[in-house]
Amino acid sequence: MNILFVLYGDLTSNSANPLALYAREFAVQGHSCAVAIPDNLESIREHANPAFRPVLYADALNNPDAVFPDGRPADVVHAWTPRENVRHFVTSYMAKRPTPLVVYLEDHEFWISCRALGLEEEALVRQTEQSIVDRLPGALSHPFRYGSFIGMADVAVVIQEKLNVEVPPWVRCETVMPGVDLDFFFPRVADSVLRKRYGVAENERVIVYPGGINGFTRPGIETLCRAVGLINRLGYPCKLLRTGPFALDFMDELPQEAAHAVVDLGVIPRSDLPDLLALADVFVQPGKIDPFEDLRLPGKLPEILAMGRPVVTPDVNIAHLFSDGVDAVLTRTGTAEEIAAKCVALFSDPQHAERMGQAGRRFAEKNFDIKTQAICMEAAYNTACTHFDASMAAEVWQRQVDDDSVDLLLARKLNFLADSYDAKSGLEVPSLLREHARLIEAKKSRVNGLEAAMAERDAQIAGLSQAVVERDRQIASLNQAVAGRQEQIIGLHQEVSVLQQSASWRITSPLRWLGRQVKRVR
Secondary structure, X not given: OEEEEEEOOOOOOOOHHHHHHHHHHHHHOOOEEEEEEOOOHHHHHHOOOOOOEEEEHHHHHHOHHHOOOOOOOOOEEEEEOOOHHHHHHHHHHXXXXXXXXXXXXXXXXXXXXXXXXXXXXXXXXXXXXXXXXXXXXXXXXXXXXXXXXXXXXXXXXXXXXXXXXXXXXXXXXXXXXOOEOOOOOOOOOOOHHHHHHOOOOOOOEEXXXXXXXXXXXXXXXXXXXXXXXXXXXXXXXXXXXXXXXXXXXXXXXXXXXXXXXEEEOOOOOHHHHHHHXXXXXXXXOOOOXXXXXXXOOOOHHHHHHHOOOOEEEEOOOOHHHOOEOXXXXXXXXXXXXXHHHHHHHHHHOHHHHHHHHHHHHHHHHHHOXXXXXXXXXXXXXXXXXXXXXXXXXXXXXXXXXXXXXXXXHHHXXXXXXXXXXXXXXXXXXXXXXXHHHHHHHHXXXXXXXXXXXXXXXXHHHHHHHHHHHHHHHHHHHHHHHHXXXXXXXXXXXXXXXXXXXXXXXXXXXXXXXXXXXXXXXX
């Protein structure tokens, strides 16, 4: 099977490592993998002996048959999250080579996009399509398009069950947990030399946090740093070793005991990560209970569980699978005080911490083994291929008129799905699908009409603004002319004043008087 992954970023992005693991397992099974990325082919250097071929979006679209060594196009397209640049690529690719489509979900896309735009939902609905497009990075999902893109999938794969709410009922949905290489991340003795290298004293406990910082994760990481300060204040010497892209930009705002306890290592080679993680006495995944945390699953969680150390994590996403205090410790508020209290309790009971670490390892073996998860992902691909209707796909994808009309593509697909149902089945499904398609078309027509009216209004406003600018220019020109005339009058008055004060003016004064008398006589 030729598997084409479509990634929203280059091969340094957060999703590249789990993707590489899947590709490695698929290669063992005899499949061929390629990864389409928007740019930066050189980022392949981040991966040693990759089991996939990287290809630029543009090259894959120019020649879909040249992506794989056997000269055939993809047998399945795996859209790694419904981001805008992924959607654009898939829509263009399908127009050339309609292919079974799997859309992979790993985040609360709508929440992330709203926050990236700096808008709450009630403000977002007042934005035009163009204003959203102008402000939204291509590597994020369009809040009003990604749902229809998911609806175009043959199968949707979600990283955890709660994300099922994002998948419409006509799309088959499978849950495939993230995979971890259990032979790479496994319990091991902490390296004393490494502790000294990172400035950890013999009496200090260690918390390790592997993760990048961005607008979504910054509050949680800062809270963790403050929690480490509180742990030290409570009489438990502790260091936080953090690794990941982008430096912590809030260190100057931390209390002194917190700032001194944080060691920001920056980015380290991935091959060094397990030995760093082995230094931890406790792992903490910071965060509070909110939609962002609840509908995602941090990629670091499977890795730190596999290391056999106790894990403190919020009561969100897959927390319902844990037994609180057995294979993980759950936080409810996510405050620095709560995190500090949970860590101190573990430091105070090393036997309990040891048992919890072992239970966490067993949890990782049961739920995150990459070999098992790759089999589940392969099954999702097979389902997509089995239920793929090539003739319907050609009608749907190849008749597109506008890459941004994904809503209309979905309406067309729903009408085809309705036609494919047995009319004698007595089910209401066909009529429901057609009605949903009709509502989509009506909504799209209405939105287009409103945006056309707004564009016309904006054009009128722009015209009026230009007229005002031209009027102001004319007024300024007249004012300048008046000012010039006034300067001339002032100059004439000055000349007359000089003349009146001259000797010749005084000598000729009788003659001017006589002239005035003669005029009166006449």
